[in-house]
Amino acid sequence: MGRIPGSKHKKMWIREGDIVIANPWEIQDSKADVTWKYTRPQVEWLERKGYIK
Template sequence: MPKNKGKGGKNRKRGKNEADDEKRELVFKEDGQEYAQVIRMLGNGRCESMCIDGIKRMCHIRGKMHKKVWIAAGDIILVGLRDYQDDKADVILKYQPDEARLLKAYNELPDNIRLNEGIASVMDDEEEGGDDYIEFEDEDIDKI
């Protein structure tokens, strides 16, 4: 039987995100970069995103972020544009929700972008209308 030479298994590798608690500096876009919002995840380290300039692009998640930074639909990301392919880009950075709010406050993001926390509150307001539910009286139930 071979000796175990490692320091643990996959569960030890999972718990390496201790540095998430500390604040990091807000990164703004530079030349050749653009802000985008993820529309949907496609798998294989790719996602479809709508950039601020109005172009829908296929984005590739770089290897440094792959399986370390989890990206979901609705997240605000910073993408690096490609010179030779306008419809493809590379994900450079994922913004945390508080960083995305700061970008919106600095007018880096337009007002029509809805951040993650706004989606749930709008859905709750629609449910209060009660138009989707049908109420039956006792007489109706007896007829059925």
């Protein structure tokens, strides 16, 4: 389960299938803070460079 911090909460919408960076909580490994959401052009670049499939 991921949580969007308050500073980005109203600016960032996450949908199923989006590529994000999540930092796990130190206390609970099953929860994380979402720190970045990649845009479609960024995802395409990452796929071309072989960072994600």
